[in-house]
Amino acid sequence: MGVNDVALDADVIVVGAGMSGLYALKVLRERGFRVIVLDRAAGVGGTWFWNRYPGARCDIPSFEYSFGFDPELEQEWEWSEQFSPQPEIERYLNHIADRYDLRRDIRLETGVAAMTFDEATDTWIIDTETGEQLSARFCVMGTGGLSAPHRPDWPGLDSFAGEILQSSLWPEGGVELEGRRVGIVGNGSSGVQAIPELAKMAGHLTVFQRTAAFTWPSQNRPLTDTEQVELKARYRELRAQQYASPLATANTTGAVIFTIADPDRRILESTPDEREAALTEHGFSASRLWGDAAKNLDANEMAVELFREMVRRTVEDPEVADSLCPKDYPIGCKRPVLDNGYFETFNRENVTLVDLRKNPIVEVVPEGVITADGLNELDVLVFATGFDAVSGALTRIDLRGNDGRLLRDDWADGPRAFMGFGVAGYPNMFMIIGPGSVGVLATYPPHIELQVGWIADFLDHLAANGNTHVEVEPEAQEQWCAEVEAAAVGSMFTAPSCNSWYNGGNIEGKARVLPIYLGGLDRFMARARDLAANDYEGFSIR
Ligand code: NAP
Numbered sequence: 291m292g293v294n295d296v297a298l299d300a301d302v303i304v305v306g307a308g309m310s311g312l313y314a315l316k317v318l319r320e321r322g323f324r325v326i327v328l329d330r331a332a333g334v335g336g337t338w339f340w341n342r343y344p345g346a347r348c349d350i351p352s353f354e355y356s357f358g359f360d361p362e363l364e365q366e367w368e369w370s371e372q373f374s375p376q377p378e379i380e381r382y383l384n385h386i387a388d389r390y391d392l393r394r395d396i397r398l399e400t401g402v403a404a405m406t407f408d409e410a411t412d413t414w415i416i417d418t419e420t421g422e423q424l425s426a427r428f429c430v431m432g433t434g435g436l437s438a439p440h441r442p443d444w445p446g447l448d449s450f451a452g453e454i455l456q457s458s459l460w461p462e463g464g465v466e467l468e469g470r471r472v473g474i475v476g477n478g479s480s481g482v483q484a485i486p487e488l489a490k491m492a493g494h495l496t497v498f499q500r501t502a503a504f505t506w507p508s509q510n511r512p513l514t515d516t517e518q519v520e521l522k523a524r525y526r527e528l529r530a531q532q533y534a535s536p537l538a539t540a541n542t543t544g545a546v547i548f549t550i551a552d553p554d555r556r557i558l559e560s561t562p563d564e565r566e567a568a569l570t571e572h573g574f575s576a577s578r579l580w581g582d583a584a585k586n587l588d589a590n591e592m593a594v595e596l597f598r599e600m601v602r603r604t605v606e607d608p609e610v611a612d613s614l615c616p617k618d619y620p621i622g623c624k625r626p627v628l629d630n631g632y633f634e635t636f637n638r639e640n641v642t643l644v645d646l647r648k649n650p651i652v653e654v655v656p657e658g659v660i661t662a663d664g665l666n667e668l669d670v671l672v673f674a675t676g677f678d679a680v681s682g683a684l685t686r687i688d689l690r691g692n693d694g695r696l697l698r699d700d701w702a703d704g705p706r707a708f709m710g711f712g713v714a715g716y717p718n719m720f721m722i723i724g725p726g727s728v729g730v731l732a733t734y735p736p737h738i739e740l741q742v743g744w745i746a747d748f749l750d751h752l753a754a755n756g757n758t759h760v761e762v763e764p765e766a767q768e769q770w771c772a773e774v775e776a777a778a779v780g781s782m783f784t785a786p787s788c789n790s791w792y793n794g795g796n797i798e799g800k801a802r803v804l805p806i807y808l809g810g811l812d813r814f815m816a817r818a819r820d821l822a823a824n825d826y827e828g829f830s831i832r
Contacts, residue, residue: 295427297425298413298425298426298427299326299424299425299426300323300324300325300326300424300425300426301318301323301324301325301426301427301428301753302314302318302324302325302326302426302427302428302429302430302749303325303326303327303328303414303416303424303426303428303429303430304318304325304326304327304328304429304430304431304432305327305328305329305402305429305430305431305432305433305687306327306328306329306336306431306432306433306434306437306683307327307328307329307331307334307335307336307387307396307398307432308329308334308335308336308337308338308339308383308432308434308437309337309338309357309383309432309734309735309738310336310432310434310722310723310738310741310742311327311329311336311396311430311432312327312334312383312386312387312392313357313359313735313738313739313742314327314430314432314722314742314745314746315327315392315395315396316359316386316390316392317742317743317746318430318746318749319395321746321749321750322753323749323753325395326395326424326426327392327395327396327397327432328397328400328401328402328416328418328424329396329397329398329399329400329401330399330400330401330402331398331399332398332399332462333380333384333398333462334383334384334387334392334393334396334398335379335383335384336383336432337434337436337437338379338383339380339383340437340458340459340460341376341457341458341460341480342377342460342462342464343455343457343458343460343480343483343484343672343674344464344487344488344491345483345484345485345486345487345488345630346375346376346457346460346480346483346484347371347373347374347375347376347483347510348373348374348376348379349479349508349626349627350373350733351372351373352369352370352371352372352373352374352378352513353369353521353525353528353540354528354532354538354539354540354736355374355379355733355734355735356369356382356735357386357735357736357738357739358525358529358532358533358735358736358739359739361525361526363386363389364522364525365522365525367382367385368518369513369518369521370512370513371510371511371512371513372508372509372510372511372512372513373508373510373628397418399420400418400419400420400422401418401419401420402416402417402418402419403417403418403419403687403688404416404417404687404688404689404690405417405429405688405689405690405719406690406694407690407691407692407716407717407718407719409693409717412427412717412718412758412759413425413426413427414426414427414428414429414718414719416429417688427718427758428718428719428720428749428752429718429720430719430720430721430722430745431684431719431720431721431722431724432722433683433684433721434683435677435679435680435683435723435729435730436458436676436677436730436791437458437677437682437683438677438678438679438682438686439456439458439459439673439676439677439678440675440676440677440678440682440796441456441673441675442475442673442675444651444653444654444659445652445653445654446653446654447654449654449655449656450655450656450658450668450671451656451657452658452668452669452670452671453465453669453670453671454670454671454673455671455672455673456672456673456674456675457476457480457481457484457672457673457674458480458677465670467488467491467492467493467670468491468492468493469492469493470492470493470669470670471492471493471494471496471658471667471668471669471670472488472491472492472493472494472495472496472668472669472670472671472672473495473496473497473498473658473666473668473670473671473672474488474495474496474497474498474671474672474673474674475498475671475672475673475674475675476498476673476674476675476676477499477501477502477503477505477674478503478624478625478627478674478676478791479625479627479628480674480676481497481503481674482503482505482627482628482629482632483629484672484674485497485632485635485641486629486630486631486632486634486635488672489635489638489640489641492640492670493640494640494641494642495640495641495642496641496642496643496644496659496666496668497636497641497642497643497644498644498646498651498659498661498666499613499614499643499644499645499646500646500647501616501618501619501647501789502613502614502615502616503616503627503632504577504594504597504616504621504624504626504627505574505626505628505629505632505633506574506575506578506626506627506628506629507573507574507575507628507629507631508628508629508630510630528540529736532733532736533736533739533740534812535810535811535812536732536810536811536812536813537731537732537733537810537811538732538733538734538736538737538740538811539733550575550578550579551578551579551580551581551583551584552579552580552581553581554581555579555580555581556580556581556582557579557580557582557583557589557592557593558582558586558588558589558592560580560592565592565596568596569596569599569600573600574597574600576596576597576600577593577594577596577597577600577621578593580592580593583620583621583622584622584782585780587620587785590620590621590622590782591620593621594616594620594621597615597616597621598615598616600633601614601615602615604633604634605633605637606637607636607637610636610643611636613643613645613647613648614633614636614643618787619785619787619788619789620782620785620787620788621782622782623782623783623785623787623788623790624788624790624791624792625730625790625791625792642666644661644666646661648662649661649662649663650662654671658671659671676791677791677796678797678800679791679792679796680705680725680729680791680794680805680806681701681704681705681725681805684697684701684705684721684724685697685698685701686698689716691713691716691717691719692715692716692717695715697713697716700713700715701801702801703803704794704801704802704805705724705725705726705803705805706725706726706767706768706771707721707724707725707726707762707767707770707771707805708726708762708763708766708767708770708828708829709726709727709770709807709814709817709818709821709828710723710724710725710726710727710728710729710741710807711724711727711741711744711745711762711818712724712760712761712762712829713762713767714761714762714766714767715761715762715764716761716762717759717760717761718759718760718761720745720748720749722738722741722742722745723737723738723741725805726770726771726774726805726806726807727741727807727814728806728807728809728810728811728814729805729806729807730806731806731808731811732810732811737811740811740815744815744818744822748760748822748826751822751826752831755831757831757832758832759831759832760826760830760831761829761830761831762829763828763829763830766827766828766829767828770828773807773809774804774805774806774807774808775804777807777808777809778804778806778808781808783804783806783808784804792804792806
């Protein structure tokens with residue numbers, strides 16, 4: 291049922307035409323709401339539109355990283371590999387936009403500059419970067435947790451005479467790199483995927499590394515015809531598992547990225563022979579087998595040493611190998627990274643590693659990057675330096691709630707929200723997988739389905755009761771933030787040595803907060819359903 295205030299441009303404005311925004315449009319339109327989706331990009335797909343750097347692919351198994359809302363869609367779509375490459379996921383999302391006739395309500399190349407809540411009329415006023423103004427009763431933010439690119443502010447960067455690229459803003463149509471001297475900064479998931487591919491394309495590749503990465507071979511491969519058939523026969527069962535699990539994974543394959551440790555296998559009690567056998571059998575993954583490494587820092591350090599041993603066995607130059615060995619933070623404190631031949635790439639003749647810990651940045655000059663030991667001449671400089679994660683896409687909007695308060699100011703000490711769904715002081719605004727939800731820990735497409743379903747039910751409820759105003763109660767928000775904090779105590783994510791985008795530690799000056807609920811998606815959604823059953827406890831409605 292729609293809100294039916296025809297004086298407004300829409301009942302609901304959805305910000306973002308990525309996975310969240312596309313699915314929100316589909317569901318809300320089916321429920322009778324008039325919806326407009328706005329996105330800065332020239333195409334749909336969000337993350338999968340922007341991150342088209344060489345080597346970009348998903349590190350969650352293809353079938354798990356796809357929607358389960360339509361069995362026909364599942365049957366007609368073929369995933370070609372265990373881990374889908376970016377172009378395939380972008381095609382999938384375009385297929386969804388076409389198949390469900392979504393495009394007619396999507397305005398591309400229309401970024402949102404400002405959002406202002408008008409308390410007199412219970413209306414959001416949206417100012418776009420193209421100079422338009424739109425109004426809607428409700429806003430749903432499908433802005434993504436990893437969509438506000440972060441680039442370090444190195445001295446002299448503007449003077450660089452070559453081409454500067456960002457992995458998450460890679461040009462459509464690609465970049466000609468043959469014979470060129472390319473530098474890349476960053477070796478998180480993006481850099482680790484890009485480095486082996488850039489090394490094949492470039493004349494020379496210089497990798498500027500600040501922190502050595504833990505990364506494990508993805509063992510990606512094509513899916514066989516038999517696997518395709520089996521998968522399609524089992525989709526309903528696998529989806530049911532995903533919707534009910536803590537990480538939105540299925541029991542069979544599991545998203546290997548998170549779930550490899552055996553809780554009963556204890557490295558602190560292992561013998562040198564057992565550890566050597568683990569290395570022989572599992573290679574890099576020998577470092578991820580141990581249940582005690584998740585909670586005990588001594589156990590964790592022993593697991594890290596197995597990882598280092600594999601780096602030394604893989605990388606031929608001992609000095610390069612030493613730089614590539616993680617030293618000062620535990621396994622599991624950052625999001626795991628999967629690779630396709632990352633460490634082997636450093637054995638190539640056309641690849642140089644610059645260890646910024648030993649050889650720091652001095653400045654950028656027209657010819658390249660000067661580090662402590664001299665000039666690194668470059669034609670192209672690629673930043674794979676990550677994101678102002680979780681909150682950045684929202685705080686970069688001039689987003690004003692009650693009394694003109696600015697979200698950027700309210701979140702100066704870290705984002706605070708009620709179960710990721712809403713923020714006290716910002717009425718009529720819902721977030722899909724916002725701060726304080728399970729966030730990226732649960733696989734996005736099924737996670738989005740659960741979140742959008744909950745928000746759509748809430749909007750239905752409001753419309754059915756003629757409510758025009760809904761707002762998070764500050765006490766409910768504070769209580770939830772305290773629960774999120776409590777759930778994180780003792781986890782590797784909050785280890786003092788851990789600087790990651792999970793906790794804001796990836797960006798200098800950003801508040802250090804873990805805005806991710808570690809209690810699992812199953813518990814989170816049960817809680818969300820309880821709130822709903824209890825007249826949307828925690829929200830004031832009128
Ligand atoms: P990231 O994990 O935050 O990594 C950023 C990299 O840039 C780090 O190596 C970081 O070094 C470096 N860096 C940042 N600022 C720097 C500076 N001033 N000087 C030198 N180095 C600097 O970002 P990401 O690789 O884009 O990945 C972010 C997340 O996106 C992933 O964790 C994952 O959730 C998602 N993602 C997934 C996939 C996939 O599915 N395979 C692919 C890409 C991204 P420090 O470690 O020292 O900070």
